Amino acid sequence: MAPTPAPIPTVSLPGGDIPLLGLGTWQSEGDDAYRAVLHALEAGYRHVDTATAYGNQGQVGRALAESAVPRDDVFVTTKLPPKNADRVRQTLEESLEQLGTDHLDLWLVHWPVDGDARPDVWEQFVAARDEGLVRSIGVSNYSVAQIDELVAATGVTPAIDQIPWSPTDYDADLVAALHARGVVLEGYSPFKRTDLDAPVLTEIAAAHDATPTQVVLRWHLDHGFVAIPKSVHPERIDANLDVTGFTLDADELARIDALGA
Template sequence: MPASKTVKLNTGAEMPTVGLGTWKSAPGAVEHAVEFALRNGYKHIDTAAAYKNEKEVGAGIAASQVPRGSIFLTTKLDNPDQKEASEALESSLKNLGTDYLDLWLMHWPAPMTKDEPAVADPSHDWLDTWKSMEALYKKYPEKLKAIGVSNFSVEFLERLLAVAEVVPAVNQIEMHPSCPSQDVLDFCRGKGIVVTAYSPLGSDNSPLLTNEVVTKLAEKYDVTPANILVSLQANKSGVSVLPKSVTNTRILSNAVIIDLTDEEMKELDAIDKTHHFRACHPSWTGWGSLGFPDCK
């Protein structure tokens, strides 16, 4: 289907389809990237407490002079802060220099200790974290416009929805042709949950950028391979996408969305059958054994 400029959340709010991701952006570069993106048409900025760059993101927003009401701002509750959600929310608001968040996500269903290195905290249940987020959402509608989750598999979503009073507005997951996550996308569509795709290019220096299917379509449409990979997600119903860059030319280029045909989208998603990989492998998860989302 043709790409849309926004996707509607279950709150009724409109989230811009394409946003600027800031994961792994180098310190000192994030502020400029955010400022440049906002001055050049981006309306959606994504960060997280765990990225340690909320202050830089806030400085970039301020420097852009774009009105706050024109920006969709997302950040995430860090794993070691799950016992202290209220304090973490206030910290993020202060760091970002804003009175409210358009979207606040539980970064992982994985409470961690504050030790270094952090380890799993068996004394706390992530479902209790969601209850705390729900309570804050209900108590402070002026501070929280929507709440959601990140890195949730179907299994984790089912466990959450069994007890949730508020259905998550968004589930942010890794999604690209070598990790299409179709099972999660189908489940979320059925529950009215928007999926936000992070790492749409796969990774830094991704093999997808030289994949023959991707390069063939890039040549056809006279765009970069990155444009094709971002466009794939933007063309999917109920999906927003977060390309990441701190380079001006790439920030501008990544915002160019091509309307792909259904057959082209199927061809791109089929890359997973022969070239399957993930970009995000947190060492602390004990990947797989804890049921974190796989790419299917």
């Protein structure tokens, strides 16, 4: 019998724990999105990230409904596009209907509305959370200053800031600033923003009998960053999940961090 894989680590949000590794679905369309999510759930993923703007919430919902994994065991994230800033509640209701669920685990403002933080939109997110329609709320592509603006206006801190993130993007000051505010850093596009042929990655990968992409994901997990690599290919989905059999030591983490210097 094959050994049971180690669980993916989690980090606490106000509304519950989020697995540090999830399946991203950007550019996953139609049946590809459905099959990718269904396969990911069968493989052991318990975190799926989508967005209204992706146009695939219905397919994600179909996979959630057909999976043998109970809905409450899956952390589901979606996002409000800025163009819907004048119909926040309607957009949430549409997302819930398409996803086939009565709540979201995390709802994000996809990016600042016309470059502005928009505390008025954030107030509606807080109201949705308080109603129980959303367990945690956050933002995406916001600066620290914009996060501070939301907190100053409402007293409510975003649980997460989802931003482009990879070893090449590593910024210790940004990490510290978000941590000081109690905001979890969630990264997207971990591979395309990284030179996967960088010697430090290939050397560390060889030392752990892993691939450079697996090392990049392990770097996220060992730092406590959330990662949502996207793929519709079963073998890649499986490989991205297969990162629990090794960890990076402090020296390896520092060497990878230096790619962002």
